[in-house]
Amino acid sequence: MLAWAVGVIGTITTAISLIPAVAVIASVSGVSxxxxxxxxxxxxxxxxxxxxxxxxxxxxxxxxWWLWLTIAIAVIVLLLVARFAVGSLGVYWIAF
Known part of the structure; x- marks a missing residue:
């Protein structure tokens, strides 16, 4: 039950915080x-x-569990490194 709560609430709140950035990304048109x-x-x-x-x-x-946790930590590290190039995109849990 806790896993479902973490997954659903975490994904929904992350998606909500990404909406403005994704809307701006989607508004840019053209091949370039x-x-x-x-x-x-x-x-x-x-x-x-x-x-x-x-x-x-x-x-x-x-x-x-150790595999999923290791992958999650690796993704967070990649996002922290990429944050300097693309920003945090408004995601609340990485914009500290």
Missing amino acids: ALGFTAPLLVVSVMYLSVPILIALAIANTGRR
Whole structure:
């Protein structure tokens, strides 16, 4: 039950905080903007994956909680490094 709460609430709140940034990304049109749009959408998906990975670790899916937690930590580290290039996109849990 806790895993579902973490996954659902974390993903929904992260998605809500991403809405303004994704709206700006989607408003940019043209082939020349694809180099800007594609990486930011990949980063947005990475932000959404963190609560899901943490929920999988809590649920102990496949008795590999350590794998899901390690992947979540690796994604967070990648997002912290990428934050200097693309910003935090308004995600509340990384904009400290």
